[in-house]
Amino acid sequence: MSCPKRLQVHSRFVGCLCIYARETYNNAMFESFDRPVQCSSGHFFTTIWVPMASAKAIRFGSKRYQHCPVGKHWAMVSPLDEQSSNTEDLERAREVHDLRIP
Numbered sequence: 001m002s003c004p005k006r007l008q009v010h011s012r013f014v015g016c017l018c019i020y021a022r023e024t025y026n027n028a029m030f031e032s033f034d035r036p037v038q039c040s041s042g043h044f045f046t047t048i049w050v051p052m053a054s055a056k057a058i059r060f061g062s063k064r065y066q067h068c069p070v071g072k073h074w075a076m077v078s079p080l081d082e083q084s085s086n087t088e089d090l091e092r093a094r095e096v097h098d099l100r101i102p
């Protein structure tokens with residue numbers, strides 16, 4: 001099954017925009033969207049979590065299906081609540097950042 005042509009064009013546009021932004025702003029523009037997350041297998045990492053925008057994930061309400069850089073697998077990912085989460089979990093999440101695109 002192939003992607004519709006329109007989706008392919010959109011994906012390429014978003015990809016080019018992300019590469020341009022990364023090169024132009026040296027990742028600084030996305031740092032404010034960094035968010036510690038946990039995958040469904042229990043791994044912690046940091047990802048760019050922009051509301052209403054994601055080029056590397058499929059959104060399901062407050063969760064996303066995306067690649068986990070720790071376990072190197074695809075999984076459901078949930079954001080950690082930085083106020084109520086364990087400090088050790090947040091530290092582990094800060095140690096690994098996935099791709100710097102939203």
Ligand SMILES: [Zn+2]
Nearest residue numbers: 039043068071
């Ligand atoms: Zn994982």
